Amino acid sequence: MVEAVPRRRRSGALAGALLIASVGAGGAARGEPVAENEALVMRVIFDDCLGYVRDNRTPFAGLRTRPAPPAALRSLRSPPSGRVGTVELLSPRYIAHWGTSEGDRYCTINRADYGHTKAGSATLGVRRAGFVARVDARAARAGLTQRDGDELSPVSLLSWSQPGRDAPTGPGRPISFTIIPTAADERTGMVEIGTFAMGGPPLRRAGAGQR
Numbered sequence: 001m002v003e004a005v006p007r008r009r010r011s012g013a014l015a016g017a018l019l020i021a022s023v024g025a026g027g028a029a030r031g032e033p034v035a036e037n038e039a040l041v042m043r044v045i046f047d048d049c050l051g052y053v054r055d056n057r058t059p060f061a062g063l064r065t066r067p068a069p070p071a072a073l074r075s076l077r078s079p080p081s082g083r084v085g086t087v088e089l090l091s092p093r094y095i096a097h098w099g100t101s102e103g104d105r106y107c108t109i110n111r112a113d114y115g116h117t118k119a120g121s122a123t124l125g126v127r128r129a130g131f132v133a134r135v136d137a138r139a140a141r142a143g144l145t146q147r148d149g150d151e152l153s154p155v156s157l158l159s160w161s162q163p164g165r166d167a168p169t170g171p172g173r174p175i176s177f178t179i180i181p182t183a184a185d186e187r188t189g190m191v192e193i194g195t196f197a198m199g200g201p202p203l204r205r206a207g208a209g210q211r
Contacts, residue, residue, distance in 0.1 A: 032183045034125035034190035038134075041124050041193050045177065046138050049107035052098050053175055053200035059098055059107060060089060068095050072112045088112075090123055094194065103202045104169055111182045111194030122183045122192040128152055129189060135160065135179075144175060152191060154181045175200035 048059035065087040072088060072095045086097035089109065098107040109124075131152055139145065139160040149158040161176030175198070182194030 034122040034185045034192045038126045049198040053105045106199045108197040125190045128191045
């Protein structure tokens with residue numbers, strides 16, 4: 001079961017990754033068509049990013065990716081040193097990047113807007129009603145049983161993390177992730193999960209390689 005806890009200080013690596021992921025998102029667009037694709041959203045969170053951060057599995061295998069164009073990289077400003085990969089994911093709308101920052105591991109997705117032109121359609125959509133509870137259930141199975149926040153809103157962070165691990169960085173920091181909606185279709189109740197960041201401690205096994 002997931003326990004909602006008071007807002008607390010987030011670990012440094014996740015906060016840095018989220019800041020980078022947020023650059024270029026430009027806030028949530030209302031009234032924009034959003035396609036329902038919750039199974040893909042859950043896969044990206046719990047299979048791809050958690051698989052990389054916790055188990056060092058290469059993320060996004062089998063999904064449409066290609067090298068991120070220079071304009072997208074500029075929209076991210078300066079990604080953390082030590083990144084392993086940065087790709088355009090699914091369409092030009094989304095940029096994914098993953099790697100390490102001061103030993104900690106991260107995996108992020110950013111909705112990339114080049115200037116005022118939105119690149120591609122909103123495909124990482126979920127139905128707002130009941131979404132937080134559905135993430136709670138998946139997060140609990142992964143051991144991320146503490147939640148900060150209750151509302152799926154572009155002006156409120158919604159985060160999940162491991163309990164009992166409070167270090168801001170290093171082996172004692174928790175695996176945690178944060179999501180922020182970046183578009184909403186009020187007519188259909190759909191929300192785009194276009195900004196996402198997950199962070200975690202260094203790999204436990206000494207000398208484990210990165211792929």
